[in-house]
Amino acid sequence: MTIMSRFSFTNSARYQRGAALVEFALLLPLMVVIVFGITELGRAIYQQNTLSKSVASGARYMSRSVQSVDSDCSQGSNWAASIANAANLVAFGRQAGGVDPLLPELDASDVSFSLQQRTVTGGGNACVLTVTASVPFQAIFGETLIPFLDLDPIILNATVEERYHGE
Numbered sequence: 001m002t003i004m005s006r007f008s009f010t011n012s013a014r015y016q017r018g019a020a021l022v023e024f025a026l027l028l029p030l031m032v033v034i035v036f037g038i039t040e041l042g043r044a045i046y047q048q049n050t051l052s053k054s055v056a057s058g059a060r061y062m063s064r065s066v067q068s069v070d071s072d073c074s075q076g077s078n079w080a081a082s083i084a085n086a087a088n089l090v091a092f093g094r095q096a097g098g099v100d101p102l103l104p105e106l107d108a109s110d111v112s113f114s115l116q117q118r119t120v121t122g123g124g125n126a127c128v129l130t131v132t133a134s135v136p137f138q139a140i141f142g143e144t145l146i147p148f149l150d151l152d153p154i155i156l157n158a159t160v161e162e163r164y165h166g167e
Contacts, residue, residue, distance in 0.1 A: 036140070039140065040139055040140065043137075043139070043140070044137055044154065044156075047103055047135075047137060047138070047156055048156050048158070050102055050103055051102075051103060051106070051133060051135060051156050051157075051158045052158040052160075054089070054090045054091070054093065054102055054133070054158075055090055055111070055131050055132070055133050055158040055159070055160045056158075056160045057089055057090065058086040058087065058089050058090035058111060058131050058133075058160075059086075059129060059130075059131040059160040059161070059162040060162060061082075061085065061086045061089055061095075062082055062083075062086045062113065062129045062131065062162065062164075063129055063162040063163060063164050063165050064165055064166070065078060065082035065085075065086070065166075066078060066166065067166075068081075068082035068083075068164075069115060069127050069129075069164045069166065073115065073116075073117035073125065073127040073164075074115070075115065083113050084108070086111070086113065086131070087108035087109075087111040087113075088108050090102075090106075090108070090111045090131070090133055091106050091107055091108040091110065091111060091133075092108070103135055103138070103156075104135075104138035105135055105136060105138060106133070106135045110133050110134060110135055111131065111132070111133045112131070112132045112133070113129065113130070113131055113132075114129070114130045114132075115127060115128070115129055115130075115164075116128050116130065126163050126164075127163070127164040128161050128162070128163055128164070129161065129162050129163075129164055130159065130160070130161050131159070131160050131161075131162070132157070132158070132159045133157070133158050134155055134156065134157045134158075135155070135156050136153045136154065136155055136156070137153065137154040137155070137156050
């Protein structure tokens with residue numbers, strides 16, 4: 001009886017010899033996709049956060065720019081220069097511009113500015129500056145998130161509204 005149980009044990013061990021390798025080969029593609037997916041999601045969140053913060057900086061700059069908005073909420077004498085400085089601040093992190101943008105493919109021309117007069121709570125009017133920027137998400141593998149699928153590129157957008165304060 002002891003010989004029979006020993007024989008069945010060795011037979012089952014022989015059949016189980018490559019099972020771990022087969023299971024690993026089946027699960028490896030799924031694990032790689034999950035790891036790259038988490039990495040790409042982290043990069044997308046980072047790029048969106050960078051874009052949002054830079055647009056907020058540009059809006060803050062414009063809200064304090066001297067003589068860029070007149071008292072009747074129209075474009076002032078310093079509007080064009082302020083727009084150029086704020087767009088460079090959004091795209092490059094510096095008013096003077098630069099060579100290396102904060103995000104891949106982000107340029108000062110991707111930033112738009114608008115001015116609108118609004119009625120505020122409690123009466124009165126306020127000039128509100130709206131700064132918007134859009135840039136395509138740059139994935140590790142290039143333009144598309146998943147290289148073997150023909151998906152449209154993901155566009156990152158950020159919009160900030162700031163009341164004009166002036167001097």
